[in-house]
Amino acid sequence: MRRRTWIGTGWKMNFLLADAEGYLAELGAFLRGAGDGLPAVFVVPPFTILRSVCQRARTLPLLVGAQNMHWEARGAYTGEISPAMVKDCGAALVELGHSERRAMYGETDAAVNRKVLAALGCGLVPLVCVGDTAEEQRLGVAAESVARQVKIALHGVPRDRVGDVVVAYEPVWAIGQDGTPASPEWASALHAVVREAIAALHGAEAADRCAVLYGGSVTPANAGALLAAPDVDGLFVGRAAWAPQGLVALVRIAMEARGRRAP
Numbered sequence: 547m548r549r550r551t552w553i554g555t556g557w558k559m560n561f562l563l564a565d566a567e568g569y570l571a572e573l574g575a576f577l578r579g580a581g582d583g584l585p586a587v588f589v590v591p592p593f594t595i596l597r598s599v600c601q602r603a604r605t606l607p608l609l610v611g612a613q614n615m616h617w618e619a620r621g622a623y624t625g626e627i628s629p630a631m632v633k634d635c636g637a638a639l640v641e642l643g644h645s646e647r648r649a650m651y652g653e654t655d656a657a658v659n660r661k662v663l664a665a666l667g668c669g670l671v672p673l674v675c676v677g678d679t680a681e682e683q684r685l686g687v688a689a690e691s692v693a694r695q696v697k698i699a700l701h702g703v704p705r706d707r708v709g710d711v712v713v714a715y716e717p718v719w720a721i722g723q724d725g726t727p728a729s730p731e732w733a734s735a736l737h738a739v740v741r742e743a744i745a746a747l748h749g750a751e752a753a754d755r756c757a758v759l760y761g762g763s764v765t766p767a768n769a770g771a772l773l774a775a776p777d778v779d780g781l782f783v784g785r786a787a788w789a790p791q792g793l794v795a796l797v798r799i800a801m802e803a804r805g806r807r808a809p
């Protein structure tokens with residue numbers, strides 16, 4: 547099955563409103579003139595500028611996501627943001643289970659699962675991040691760890707909604723480190739693990755509809771090879787896309803790669 551290509555960036559704890567305005571002015575000029583064949587392009591700003599970015603993106607072929615949310619609709623959860631609040635800002639996506647949240651804020655697989663179900667219930671696309679640590683890779687349990695994360699995160703998703711979920715495979719050892727991404731072969735193998743885990747839960751046909759993106763030290767120099775790897779449906783990028791020219795370069799590479807791929 548030919549799935550949509552996704553290219554996006556998480557801004558993490560960066561960007562004030564003025565930074566975002568400059569970024570979107572430059573990205574917007576490119577997107578408006580890009581013509582047919584654009585992938586699904588997305589940015590994931592911090593909460594403080596989410597509504598403003600959504601408003602500015604409304605007239606662009608650009609999706610906007612939140613970096614996290616709570617699973618409950620409302621209540622005494624000081625400091626938290628509900629799914630409806632994310633939706634109310636105009637966001638289409640919500641990033642869930644990023645390894646920084648798992649490692650630094652104790653986010654568990656079970657919490658990610660509740661958030662995935664809440665996101666779907668609210669009409670948001672859950673962008674579910676999973677990945678193996680360096681230790682898991684060294685001990686030969688990377689595939690098991692990733693499969694477990696996927697099976698818990700997507701537990702209970704209605705079969706007809708699996709295609710509304712996007713998974714990002716992001717090896718923890720490749721994120722924000724010295725710039726070494728997974729090899730295309732490793733990424734391809736682990737993306738197959740992700741898809742098999744979804745198939746084990748929801749069947750092969752549903753798994754086939756779910757886009758699986760790669761993230762971790764992606765740059766314009768390595769993006770082409772990663773996008774050409776079987777089962778890699780797109781890229782989720784940090785540092786290399788924190789300047790608009792970086793994201794534009796990656797979108798261009800994706801458009802070229804897509805043109806080359808057999809239908």
Ligand SMILES: O=C(CO)COP(=O)(O)O
Nearest residue numbers: 721722762763783784785
């Ligand atoms: O965390 C990431 C995307 O979620 C990737 O970060 P880097 O591209 O900076 O390694």
